Amino acid sequence: MKKVLLLGMIMLLMLNHLCPGQTQVFPPDSKPASTNVQNAQYPRITSDMRVIFRFRAPDAQKVQIDLTKKFDMVKNAEGFWEVTTDPIVEGFHYYSVIVDGYTAVDPSSQTFYGMSRMASGIEIPEKDVDYYLAKNVPHGQIRQMRYYSEITKAWRRAFVYTPAGYDVNTKERYPVLYLWHGGGEDETGWPNQGKVDFILDNLIAEGKAKPMLVVMDKGVAVNPDAAPAARPAAAPPAGQAAAPRQPGMMMQNTTLEDVVIKEIIPMIDKEFRTIPDRDHRAMTGLSMGGFQSFQITLNNLDKFAYIGGFSGAGQMQQGVEFSKLYNGVWADADAFNKKVKLMYLSTGTAEPERMYQTVNNFKKELDKAGIKHVYYESPGTAHEWLTWRRSLQQFAGLIFK
Amino acid sequence: MKKVLLLGMIMLLMLNHLCPGQTQVFPPDSKPASTNVQNAQYPRITSDMRVIFRFRAPDAQKVQIDLTKKFDMVKNAEGFWEVTTDPIVEGFHYYSVIVDGYTAVDPSSQTFYGMSRMASGIEIPEKDVDYYLAKNVPHGQIRQMRYYSEITKAWRRAFVYTPAGYDVNTKERYPVLYLWHGGGEDETGWPNQGKVDFILDNLIAEGKAKPMLVVMDKGVAVNPDAAPAARPAAAPPAGQAAAPRQPGMMMQNTTLEDVVIKEIIPMIDKEFRTIPDRDHRAMTGLSMGGFQSFQITLNNLDKFAYIGGFSGAGQMQQGVEFSKLYNGVWADADAFNKKVKLMYLSTGTAEPERMYQTVNNFKKELDKAGIKHVYYESPGTAHEWLTWRRSLQQFAGLIFK
Numbered sequence: 001m002k003k004v005l006l007l008g009m010i011m012l013l014m015l016n017h018l019c020p021g022q023t024q025v026f027p028p029d030s031k032p033a034s035t036n037v038q039n040a041q042y043p044r045i046t047s048d049m050r051v052i053f054r055f056r057a058p059d060a061q062k063v064q065i066d067l068t069k070k071f072d073m074v075k076n077a078e079g080f081w082e083v084t085t086d087p088i089v090e091g092f093h094y095y096s097v098i099v100d101g102y103t104a105v106d107p108s109s110q111t112f113y114g115m116s117r118m119a120s121g122i123e124i125p126e127k128d129v130d131y132y133l134a135k136n137v138p139h140g141q142i143r144q145m146r147y148y149s150e151i152t153k154a155w156r157r158a159f160v161y162t163p164a165g166y167d168v169n170t171k172e173r174y175p176v177l178y179l180w181h182g183g184g185e186d187e188t189g190w191p192n193q194g195k196v197d198f199i200l201d202n203l204i205a206e207g208k209a210k211p212m213l214v215v216m217d218k219g220v221a222v223n224p225d226a227a228p229a230a231r232p233a234a235a236p237p238a239g240q241a242a243a244p245r246q247p248g249m250m251m252q253n254t255t256l257e258d259v260v261i262k263e264i265i266p267m268i269d270k271e272f273r274t275i276p277d278r279d280h281r282a283m284t285g286l287s288m289g290g291f292q293s294f295q296i297t298l299n300n301l302d303k304f305a306y307i308g309g310f311s312g313a314g315q316m317q318q319g320v321e322f323s324k325l326y327n328g329v330w331a332d333a334d335a336f337n338k339k340v341k342l343m344y345l346s347t348g349t350a351e352p353e354r355m356y357q358t359v360n361n362f363k364k365e366l367d368k369a370g371i372k373h374v375y376y377e378s379p380g381t382a383h384e385w386l387t388w389r390r391s392l393q394q395f396a397g398l399i400f401k
Numbered sequence: 402m403k404k405v406l407l408l409g410m411i412m413l414l415m416l417n418h419l420c421p422g423q424t425q426v427f428p429p430d431s432k433p434a435s436t437n438v439q440n441a442q443y444p445r446i447t448s449d450m451r452v453i454f455r456f457r458a459p460d461a462q463k464v465q466i467d468l469t470k471k472f473d474m475v476k477n478a479e480g481f482w483e484v485t486t487d488p489i490v491e492g493f494h495y496y497s498v499i500v501d502g503y504t505a506v507d508p509s510s511q512t513f514y515g516m517s518r519m520a521s522g523i524e525i526p527e528k529d530v531d532y533y534l535a536k537n538v539p540h541g542q543i544r545q546m547r548y549y550s551e552i553t554k555a556w557r558r559a560f561v562y563t564p565a566g567y568d569v570n571t572k573e574r575y576p577v578l579y580l581w582h583g584g585g586e587d588e589t590g591w592p593n594q595g596k597v598d599f600i601l602d603n604l605i606a607e608g609k610a611k612p613m614l615v616v617m618d619k620g621v622a623v624n625p626d627a628a629p630a631a632r633p634a635a636a637p638p639a640g641q642a643a644a645p646r647q648p649g650m651m652m653q654n655t656t657l658e659d660v661v662i663k664e665i666i667p668m669i670d671k672e673f674r675t676i677p678d679r680d681h682r683a684m685t686g687l688s689m690g691g692f693q694s695f696q697i698t699l700n701n702l703d704k705f706a707y708i709g710g711f712s713g714a715g716q717m718q719q720g721v722e723f724s725k726l727y728n729g730v731w732a733d734a735d736a737f738n739k740k741v742k743l744m745y746l747s748t749g750t751a752e753p754e755r756m757y758q759t760v761n762n763f764k765k766e767l768d769k770a771g772i773k774h775v776y777y778e779s780p781g782t783a784h785e786w787l788t789w790r791r792s793l794q795q796f797a798g799l800i801f802k
Binding site: 037038039040055056057058059060061062063096097099100101102103104105106107108109110111113116117118119134136139141142143144145146147148155167170186191197198220271272 | 458545592
């Protein structure tokens with residue numbers, strides 16, 4: 001097998017990827033981020049969780065890294081822009097490179113749909129925690145499904161996690177968790193940023209969660225018959241002007257509910273071996289997706305027995321009694337507590353104050369109304385994916401039991 | 402269902418995505434590219450296939466769009482940088498935004514792994530062609546599988562297309578096509594840039610291809626026992642210095658062959674309902690992936706009956722007779738022609754001359770050796786994904802018949 005080959009053009013192409021020799025010394029006590037693309041040496045993470053960025057921008061005057069906090073880069077003697085950040089909180093963070101005022105995506109890191117646009121992301125490793133990492137356990141699959149929605153007159157995409165053994169245990173039927181992303185994100189959020197497959201693989205392997213399907217679809221559905229002015233619009237990507245303003249979030253919500261109840265659930269129950277009843281169906285989501293989960297489940301309690309919101313609250317309305325909301329679903333606490341097997345709410349202790357308070361106020365209303373629920377505060381994390389990975393790990397361990 | 406709600410913080414978050422009203426007039430006779438992220442109005446494509454780019458970069462001195470050819474942008478009176486390109490050839494193209502010398506990924510377009518880094522991509526629509534578009538036909542799934550490779554001591558990922566009905570027709574077994582990406586790309590190439598699912602869905606629905614599985618894995622495998630100096634390395638992303646040079650492409654190839662033969666094929670035959678014999682196994686790939694396909698199949702003719710290379714040739718070696726290559730597989734043309742049910746080769750007429758010639762020279766050697774093959778030239782396309790989508794459509798229609 002060890003042949004000496006004279007390579008044709010194709011092989012030359014491959015060799016083009018082997019760059020001319022250049023010995024480079026990397027900063028000690030640092031290594032490339034796990035979110036880097038193949039072979040990218042920067043960004044690097046130090047042992048005290050600072051991030052070192054370094055790249056060329058020969059003619060730029062001002063270069064910054066935007067990691068919510070902005071860090072100014074400095075041009076070194078070799079012409080590379082460099083910066084070492086403060087220590088960054090563990091978990092996954094979106095970031096941008098700002099070059100002379102242009103908000104750019106970094107070619108060196110994996111990209112993610114977030115902030116209503118493509119964005120760079122970096123994973124800061126968490127000490128002694130491996131529940132969302134690839135481990136030597138049986139692995140499920142994440143399946144991409146394309147379907148046409150008659151309600152929205154548009155093609156949609158769903159991702160469906162199937163647990164290990166799904167294709168082998170062909171007599172077995174499974175419960176289903178419907179799981180929403182947040183505002184400015186899409187159906188790729190949980191598979192990519194959320195690491196849903198590793199979290200479920202690990203939980204199931206340890207016997208801490210039942211084998212289940214997880215359906216991740218897009219939390220946006222536009223009614224094609226609504227007047228254009230009544231359609232919702234997300235923000236345009238950074239640096240672009242907005243399209244004409246389009247109010248009408250309520251329309252979006254009811255259309256999404258229609259798509260879920262009339263299209264997605266029937267499709268999943270048809271295409272997969274589900275247990276198609278309320279006792280084996282859960283829904284939760286993060287931030288905007290939490291609000292949507294409460295909206296959809298509380299309007300359809302015949303279809304869901306497990307309900308959650310991660311960094312996302314349900315309705316609260318000034319001047320309207322809490323017990324009157326959601327068609328009065330909270331009015332009879334005993335009935336609700338008997339019917340709903342889990343009501344789950346979470347937030348991060350480092351979330352922006354108003355976000356933290358909104359979830360906390362909702363929790364207090366539930367307390368006052370006598371609605372049983374599980375409430376979790378993720379220590380030290382903000383309105384970010386680590387809060388939501390932790391919440392999912394908990395939530396998935398509490399349902400279908 | 403039509404309630405008036407006072408929205409909590411979560412809802413405010415959603416509303417943040419509705420930007421303040423600003424009426425914007427878009428250039429007439431143009432529309433947003435299909436590759437744009439949700440709601441991005443730019444880049445736009447005109448009816449004569451020019452692309453209009455427009456965004457803010459307040460402090461930049463020089464901004465260019467790199468679509469292989471570079472287009473200088475101009476700052477308009479409102480402070481937006483703008484450019485309208487020449488007409489662009491139909492199909493999918495990688496592009497970059499260059500701001501004061503920094504090669505950036507555009508936050509407004511979907512991103513793709515190509516050119517050994519994350520890159521922006523734009524789809525220029527092709528007139529009267531819909532074989533790679535979503536149509537009202539039964540749809541297959543693309544499944545993401547994670548697995549640990551004992552040979553490379555590393556986690557790997559495979560994408561597997563399963564045709565419509567795979568989960569229903571549980572007695573049916575399927576042939577398998579192994580399909581490689583090109584240099585500087587990875588296993589996401591065919592699912593994203595290549596539109597493999599739509600191409601197969603449409604072919605199968607029209608009865609032009611047999612229902613089959615398509616396995617897309619990464620064409621890079623590093624032997625962990627090789628001395629570091631002997632390991633191959635891809636180019637670092639633009640703007641980064643290279644890691645120390647690491648020759649050893651041959652090691653990569655034999656390691657990849659080992660991974661395919663000893664790990665991937667057995668895993669696919671175990672996890673899926675395949676027909677696990679050579680008459681129901683094909684392999685092809687693009688560019689570097691074509692070279693790899695010839696290498697792996699011609700060394701393992703007991704395992705593959707259908708062989709292809711898109712814009713990629715097999716071995717040719719100065720001073721060595723063609724018939725001596727690949728352990729002499731070409732020496733007995735009759736035996737080869739009887740054993741191999743399809744030998745397929747393609748290229749684009751607009752490819753760079755040396756690439757075109759390499760494939761063409763390989764074709765001439767096959768002719769001289771009396772090796773039967775199908776040869777296709779994609780009119781007007783370069784070393785780009787449209788050449789490879791067309792080639793896949795042909796190849797998939799010729800195998801397993």
